[in-house]
Amino acid sequence: MKYILQDLLTVRGHRVDSATKLVARRRQELSDCRQRLTDRERDLRSYIDDRLKKETQLYSEILGKKIVLQDLENVKAEVNRLRVEEAAYQQRVLDARCAVDQALIEVDNALASQRQAIRAEEKLKEHRDLWSRETLRLQTLKEDLELEDIPFKPRFKIA
DSSP states (O other): OOOTTHHHHHHHHHHHHHHHHHHHHHHHHHHHHHHHHHHHHHHHHHHHHHHHHHHHHHHHHHTTSOOOHHHHHHHHHHHHHHHHHHHHHHHHHHHHHHHHHHHHHHHHHHHHHHHHHHHHHHHHHHHHHHHHHHHHHHHHHHHHHHHTTOOOOOSSOOO
């Protein structure tokens, strides 16, 4: 005898599959975000090293020399530009960290949805098992009573 809620059980199975696929996608997105963060941090460290070398070179070019005030202003402006550019690299790192944090939240949400879908499917499977056992018990009882030539009147309809 077919389980009366089999179609619902099939739908719940599809929901579990979808939730599992979503978890996998979210984990991949998290991995990608972490890789981008690593790349941004590496870029920042590289830029800082380059900036320090450029600043040292700029200062060594004017150190111990008589220079015009405009040359000093040009060096200051260049150093300031390098530091502003470093701030842009730092902002990229912060943005990448925020993306990782958001991806972690998305993974947690997907896992919660997956757990909920699995729990709903398990409840329905438990119901199916109970229903199968009860149906089998009633069918066996009906057959036993038929053998005894006593009319059987079940409390509820057996399909």
